[in-house]
Amino acid sequence: MENKSETCQPTCSVDYAFRRIGGKYKGRILWYLHEHKTLRYGALKRILCDVTTKMLTQTLRELETDNLINRKVYHEVPPKVEYSLTETGRELIPFIEYLRQWGDRQIEKENKNSQTYQL
Amino acid sequence: MENKSETCQPTCSVDYAFRRIGGKYKGRILWYLHEHKTLRYGALKRILCDVTTKMLTQTLRELETDNLINRKVYHEVPPKVEYSLTETGRELIPFIEYLRQWGDRQIEKENKNSQTYQL
DNA sequence: CTGCATCCTAATGGATACTG
DNA sequence: CAGTATCCATTAGGATGCAG
Secondary structure, three states: OOOOOOOOOOOOHHHHHHHHHOOOOHHHHHHHHHHHOEEEHHHHHHHHOOOOHHHHHHHHHHHHHOOOEEEEEEOOOOOEEEEEEOHHHHOOHHHHHHHHHHHHHHHHHHHHHHHHHHO | OOOOOOOOOOOOHHHHHHHHHOOOOHHHHHHHHHHHOEEEHHHHHHHHOOOOHHHHHHHHHHHHHOOOEEEEEEOOOOOEEEEEEOHHHHOOHHHHHHHHHHHHHHHHHHHHHHHHHHO
16 A cells, blocks of 8 residues: 555656756747748747757757757758658657647636736 | 748747746656655655755745645644645646656667667 | 857756754 | 755856858
8 A cells, every 4th residue: 555666766757758858949849840840940040039049959959869850951052951840759749739738728827817916 | 821920939838838847857746746646745855866855845846836736734743744736737647648658658769779789 | 041169147956064 | 854055066048250
């Protein structure tokens, strides 16, 4: 009884997953790539709007290394690079969608409350 | 066409949600509280095993402020404090469960690959 | 257009000692 | 037992300039 292994759990798949989609922009990037199917570097930068080139590049590289997004380079002048979700990346979409809806509800709640207090 | 609003999206519910469950321990804490229904401070510390009292307390306070967990104090000696999920916190469980399974699959994949290479 | 390099600040997290 | 308080290390993130 009461024996649901209350012991140290160093390797945890929850932790593993959160490390892969944590950070300031990863969730949004995955979501926008899902909405638009494919996005160029500059387009992503415009949508995220508060991101620097350094952070965007760094984040995209991490997502690529973790095999969540594809990077397709067109060897043209000027250069053109398109990003899209991999199959593994697409597997995360249902959960991000779920999370997005939850976030929406919370934001609505907060707005209602502040309106109440303002009366 | 191609007009899925490729414009700046400053307030994003995906971003909102990630800020609430981001951080090194929040996901795991919510998950363990779901598994055990209720956990005392010391029990949480043992399960997380690599957390300091400072981080644990700080994280629990944030989750409490965001109304994701309950904190119940028993005024005894020695003191006893129990943590549990709120209704809002429970709403996050299906999605953490999804993420956990996804993480499991990825970890398995990685193991298979490294075994292949070791042959 | 799509970055990379450098330098810097802010935020996060950790070690340790102490307390009601 | 369940924390606080203090100080320190690490990392995440940002500003700016330059380049293929």
